[in-house]
Amino acid sequence: MLSNTDQPLSGEKIAQNLKISRAAVWKIIQKLQATGYQIESQHRLGYIYHDNSKLNQYIIKKNLTAQLSQQLGFEIHQTIDSTNIRAKQLSFKKHLHPLVIISDQQTAGYGRYGRYYSSPSGNIYLSLLLPNPSHQLVPGLLTTATALAVSLSIEKKLAVQPQIKWVNDLLLNQKKIVGILTEAITNIETRSIDQVVIGIGINYLTQLDQLPPEIQARAGSLRKFALAAKVTRNQFIAAVLNQFFQIYQTYQTGNFLPAYRQRCYLLHKEVTIQQGQQKIAGLATDIDQQGCIVLSNGQHISSGEVTKIRLK
Structure with a gap:
């Protein structure tokens, strides 16, 4: 009730709507305040809720398009092992509509190749x-579409333009601020991909000294820009979801790729790509219509990790 209005709500009105006593309302308000929700008591007016970036699905839904607000299901956690793991657990039941799993922090977050992903409180850990x-699935297009959606959200809401490192990282001043991991849920009987999990980790309110020392040198944060723009986590999550589902409707056509190419800073640079045990080096000249990186020797590489970048 408090999240869905910008006006103060009196204790009496809340009590009437919930059919409880005003004393019970006060006790509930105290519990909410104790868990971090910023609820102000205004004399003679009632209670008003301030979005202080504590995760709140009602604030997120209020900032979504009307259609998305109705379609998306949410599961919010304060702490979880991994939002991607939770999404895969939920995949055992078929879902007709997308689910969004979000956590304030993760204890076992992971990235590509199962690498540990540091996940302190205050950031955005979101799985779709x-x-x-x-x-059918074109993973290269889905991951690149997600990267572009997050990049556009940062540009529009925070007034700063990150760069995309093919295929799944966003950088700001050469420091990683976003990681994306796409995983497929396969139906063993039909040997088809029934569901997809997209994990997005965003260093949104990171204070870099909270990160392990070995990560601090290569990690960045959107904190300065988020605070300056006064955009809370809930508002930014909604912006990402709105942007993602706008692109997702037609992502398999690849019509978003020109905007992706403009932001991909690997193009026209010498790169080394690790693909399993193999290292591939060459000049990156393009991103093809499947989201693959194209080298000057004609190779189209659909997956791998760029380990070195050199100016031509």
């Missing part, structure tokens, strides 16, 4: 569990 009715 998407039904895949076509049973």
